[in-house]
Amino acid sequence: MDAVLEARGITKRFPGTVALDAVDFTLARGEVHALLGENGAGKSTLIKCLTGAYARDGGTVLLDGRPVAPRSTADAQALGIGTVYQEVNLLPNLTVAENLMLGREPRRLGLTDRRGAGREAARLLADYDLDIDVTRPLDAYSVAVQQIVAIARAVSLSDKVLILDEPTASLDAAEVERLFGILRRLRGRGLAIVFISHFLDQVYAIADRLTVLRNGRNVGGGPAAGVDRLALVNMMLGHDLAQAETGHRARAPDDGPPAAQFRDFGRSGRVEPFDLTIRKGEIVGLAGLLGSGRTEMAEAIFGIDGSDSGTAEVGGTARRLDSPRAAIRAGMGFCPEDRKTDGIVADLGVRENMMLALQARRGWTRPVARREQDRMVADYIRRLDIRTPHAEKRVGELSGGNQQKVILARWLLMNPGFLILDEPTRGIDVGAHAEIIRVIEELCDRGMSLLVISSELDELAAYSDRVIVMRDRRQVAELAGAAVSTGAIVAAIAAAPQQRTAP
Amino acid sequence: MNARLLPFVVTCGIFVLAYGLAWLQFPAILSTRVIGNLLTDNAYLGIVAVGMTVVILSGGIDLSVGAVIAFSGVFIGVMLRDTGLHPYAVFVLLLLITTLFGLAMGAVIHLLEMPPFIVTLAGMFMARGAAYVLSIDSIPIRHPAIEAIQSAYWLMPGKGRLTLIAGLMLLTVAAVTLLIHRSPFGTRVMAVGGDARTARLLGVDVGRTTVAVYGLSGFCAGLAGVVFAVYTSAGYSLATVGTELDAIAAVVIGGTLLTGGSGFVPGTLVGVLIMGLIQTYIVFDGTLSSWWTKIVIGMLLFGFVALQKGLVQLRSRKGGGRRRARRQSAQGRAAA
Ligand SMILES: Nc1ncnc2c1ncn2[C@@H]1O[C@H](COP(=O)(O)OP(=O)(O)OP(=O)(O)O)[C@@H](O)[C@H]1O
Numbered sequence: 119m120d121a122v123l124e125a126r127g128i129t130k131r132f133p134g135t136v137a138l139d140a141v142d143f144t145l146a147r148g149e150v151h152a153l154l155g156e157n158g159a160g161k162s163t164l165i166k167c168l169t170g171a172y173a174r175d176g177g178t179v180l181l182d183g184r185p186v187a188p189r190s191t192a193d194a195q196a197l198g199i200g201t202v203y204q205e206v207n208l209l210p211n212l213t214v215a216e217n218l219m220l221g222r223e224p225r226r227l228g229l230t231d232r233r234g235a236g237r238e239a240a241r242l243l244a245d246y247d248l249d250i251d252v253t254r255p256l257d258a259y260s261v262a263v264q265q266i267v268a269i270a271r272a273v274s275l276s277d278k279v280l281i282l283d284e285p286t287a288s289l290d291a292a293e294v295e296r297l298f299g300i301l302r303r304l305r306g307r308g309l310a311i312v313f314i315s316h317f318l319d320q321v322y323a324i325a326d327r328l329t330v331l332r333n334g335r336n337v338g339g340g341p342a343a344g345v346d347r348l349a350l351v352n353m354m355l356g357h358d359l360a361q362a363e364t365g366h367r368a369r370a371p372d373d374g375p376p377a378a379q380f381r382d383f384g385r386s387g388r389v390e391p392f393d394l395t396i397r398k399g400e401i402v403g404l405a406g407l408l409g410s411g412r413t414e415m416a417e418a419i420f421g422i423d424g425s426d427s428g429t430a431e432v433g434g435t436a437r438r439l440d441s442p443r444a445a446i447r448a449g450m451g452f453c454p455e456d457r458k459t460d461g462i463v464a465d466l467g468v469r470e471n472m473m474l475a476l477q478a479r480r481g482w483t484r485p486v487a488r489r490e491q492d493r494m495v496a497d498y499i500r501r502l503d504i505r506t507p508h509a510e511k512r513v514g515e516l517s518g519g520n521q522q523k524v525i526l527a528r529w530l531l532m533n534p535g536f537l538i539l540d541e542p543t544r545g546i547d548v549g550a551h552a553e554i555i556r557v558i559e560e561l562c563d564r565g566m567s568l569l570v571i572s573s574e575l576d577e578l579a580a581y582s583d584r585v586i587v588m589r590d591r592r593q594v595a596e597l598a599g600a601a602v603s604t605g606a607i608v609a610a611i612a613a614a615p616q617q618r619t620a621p
Numbered sequence: 622m623n624a625r626l627l628p629f630v631v632t633c634g635i636f637v638l639a640y641g642l643a644w645l646q647f648p649a650i651l652s653t654r655v656i657g658n659l660l661t662d663n664a665y666l667g668i669v670a671v672g673m674t675v676v677i678l679s680g681g682i683d684l685s686v687g688a689v690i691a692f693s694g695v696f697i698g699v700m701l702r703d704t705g706l707h708p709y710a711v712f713v714l715l716l717l718i719t720t721l722f723g724l725a726m727g728a729v730i731h732l733l734e735m736p737p738f739i740v741t742l743a744g745m746f747m748a749r750g751a752a753y754v755l756s757i758d759s760i761p762i763r764h765p766a767i768e769a770i771q772s773a774y775w776l777m778p779g780k781g782r783l784t785l786i787a788g789l790m791l792l793t794v795a796a797v798t799l800l801i802h803r804s805p806f807g808t809r810v811m812a813v814g815g816d817a818r819t820a821r822l823l824g825v826d827v828g829r830t831t832v833a834v835y836g837l838s839g840f841c842a843g844l845a846g847v848v849f850a851v852y853t854s855a856g857y858s859l860a861t862v863g864t865e866l867d868a869i870a871a872v873v874i875g876g877t878l879l880t881g882g883s884g885f886v887p888g889t890l891v892g893v894l895i896m897g898l899i900q901t902y903i904v905f906d907g908t909l910s911s912w913w914t915k916i917v918i919g920m921l922l923f924g925f926v927a928l929q930k931g932l933v934q935l936r937s938r939k940g941g942g943r944r945r946a947r948r949q950s951a952q953g954r955a956a957a
């Protein structure tokens with residue numbers, strides 16, 4: 119095997135944790151190498167040690183047989199290693215072109231040659247089918263576009279090695295396919311690619327070889343074709359995955375009072391008016407492609423953008439949901455999609471982050487007793503299997519997936535009457551998936567109503583009582599009872615747009 | 622139009638409007654004479670505010686600049702009085718000292734990961750203290766070379782005088798504008814101000830950028846000190862108390878976000894001119910107390926912060942700038 123990058127005995131310690139314990143990792147020329155493991159296994163830490171973002175405590179790294187020790191990501195870039203780090207994409211306040219060319223701007227008389235930079239940036243994006251204006255600020259574009267720009271930047275920086283840490287988290291199926299097309303082409307040119315993901319389908323679609331980390335150790339791997347799915351999951355978890363429930367959740371239809379009812383509710387320019395009724399204890403799934411209006415609908419319901427038509431009734435009383443505060447007061451909760459910007463307070467501890475929503479609803483004059491807090495927090499750390507040495511650890515120091523679990527716990531322990539979850543299992547490993555679904559179902563059995571947005575249709579089909587399908591900012595289908603299945607959802611999403619009837 | 626330039630355009634609009642209103646009342650205010658004086662009187666503030674703009678764009682703050690200006694005046698006065706050095710040599714020496722002082726503060730901020738507010742506050746006390754140590758009294762600054770600078774001007778059409786120090790200020794604005802908005806270094810400053818952690822992972826040398834930014838601010842403060850010394854012909858350790866706050870106000874009125882990563886350097890010049898215009902109006906009026914300047918500036922500051930918030934919201938309504946708006950709503954949620 120023709121090794122490009124060879125890491126031996128990489129060790130990294132954080133106060134209270136050994137994140138990497140003598141990990142060996144070999145990357146061959148012209149392969150896509152998947153790096154797998156549970157949340158907190160050490161995948162991102164390994165990447166950061168290899169690329170100089172963290173100083174390693176031990177071990178050697180050979181690039182083309184020569185020892186290297188990048189001290190910063192700039193060093194790694196100079197060595198031909200391009201990286202997209204998990205959740206750290208680009209700088210939204212700079213233009214697309216500035217982001218792409220940062221650190222290697224073409225110059226003229228010492229100043230940036232902006233015309234040249236724009237041309238070069240457009241060239242870098244040419245392969246990605248993006249029709250965007252590179253002179254506009256990055257934050258004018260959707261998260262998915264930003265993600266692709268980040269990947270394009272990393273690709274253009276990597277002569278030898280390209281590292282992608284959960285790059286597909288916010289891409290839809292078509293964009294993932296396009297990315298894979300590009301990765302295959304780069305692989306053909308001899309580039310070595312590291313691909314981290316919790317989507318096993320994607321891993322099997324693209325990876326040639328696998329390496330599995332568990333608790334900071336390399337516990338095995340090999341050619342992707344030689345490791346079947348079950349063996350892989352067992353290797354990641356270190357034990358068998360409890361048989362996940364299959365098929366539809368069996369529950370008697372509830373004809374009790376509706377928990378929330380929306381009539382002709384909408385916000386112009388964001389989501390067209392819709393009717394929605396959610397009964398007590400019911401789980402309603404919201405499916406559709408990225409940009410189909412799923413998130414916008416949730417945000418309108420939670421009062422983030424305010425609505426400009428229709429009425430809302432929560433818990434039997436009419437409400438004006440014009441701000442998140444009003445929504446929280448009405449007994450609602452919302453766990454957003456983009457945890458980096460919307461949820462986590464990185465400098466606070468796990469306990470404080472989890473208590474935020476509940477405490478906010480009670481008001482700051484009635485603090486939750488510390489004993490009670492500790493009990494609730496410990497309970498959710500156990501139930502969601504959050505990997506943290508103790509409840510006071512800074513959330514910013516947890517792994518990406520564990521941060522997501524903390525936010526989820528924040529809303530679950532508040533136990534609102536009506537909860538909205540936007541992509542609750544994104545970035546969460548296979549083992550914890552099942553746990554989270556079990557907790558969700560348990561809460562609904564106790565009377566909570568739930569609206570879940572998810573791109574993982576199998577999962578959505580498994581626990582939803584009803585599924586609403588969105589397209590072009592409108593509800594286009596509603597599936598209920600026995601009609602809820604992955605196939606039916608896919609069919610509804612893909613169905614040809616109906617002719618608009620003239621008003 | 623680029624929405625990022627909107628605060629700048631609004632600032633310019635306010636300046637023109639205010640000037641127009643003043644002109645209706647006092648037609649004499651619209652002359653190159655008044656404009657020339659406006660530029661000369663505010664030359665030191667313009668220079669120091671431009672340095673402050675760069676610091677704020679990088680996500681920091683520099684509270685030491687007012688004290689550095691006072692130190693500069695005293696230093697120049699003492700050196701001219703006690704040594705035989707030519708004023709130009711003294712200027713170069715001074716700029717070296719203030720630049721090193723800024724670089725040192727930047728290094729402390731970066732290496733010890735201390736908040737810029739605290740480090741530059743300490744710097745403020747140190748610079749002011751050093752000025753006292755050199756001399757408690759006001760020292761006259763006289764020298765043929767300095768008188769030559771004072772009397773150098775270019776006669777504008779309409780008999781207005783564009784003095785050398787006003788020209789120096791305009792030159793500084795132009796140079797720093799190029800540096801920030803047209804050079805790779807400027808992109809790094811914006812990157813660090815936008816999100817230092819991400820910038821580091823994208824390969825930006827955050828440490829070097831931070832140190833350079835405070836060095837630049839130190840240089841600007843020194844240059845402002847030279848201009849102030851020439852302008853007042855004196856060095857006094859109690860001078861320019863609170864100038865750092867005037868500079869910060871000019872930066873904010875000029876449309877730069879206090880949180881860093883977004884702004885436009887020429888906006889700061891307009892901010893300075895708006896502040897100068899209020900002062901001039903009060904002089905023309907003759908009955909108003911000059912403290913009205915402070916009150917109007919306070920109201921303007923409020924207005925601008927509100928305006929910027931409004932703009933961000935407007936943009937999020939239109940779908941652009943969605944992330945930022947959502948971040949705000951998340952904060953709202955956390956605070957709810
Ligand atoms: N900056 C840090 N300070 C302290 N501990 C850290 C820091 N970064 C990571 N850790 C710890 O190191 C361990 C490995 O984290 P890492 O981010 O590498 O996990 P991961 O495999 O990428 O997980 P995920 O799938 O959730 O992204 C975790 O226990 C985490 O808490």
Ligand SMILES: [Mg+2]
Nearest residue numbers: 162204517518
């Ligand atoms: Mg990770």
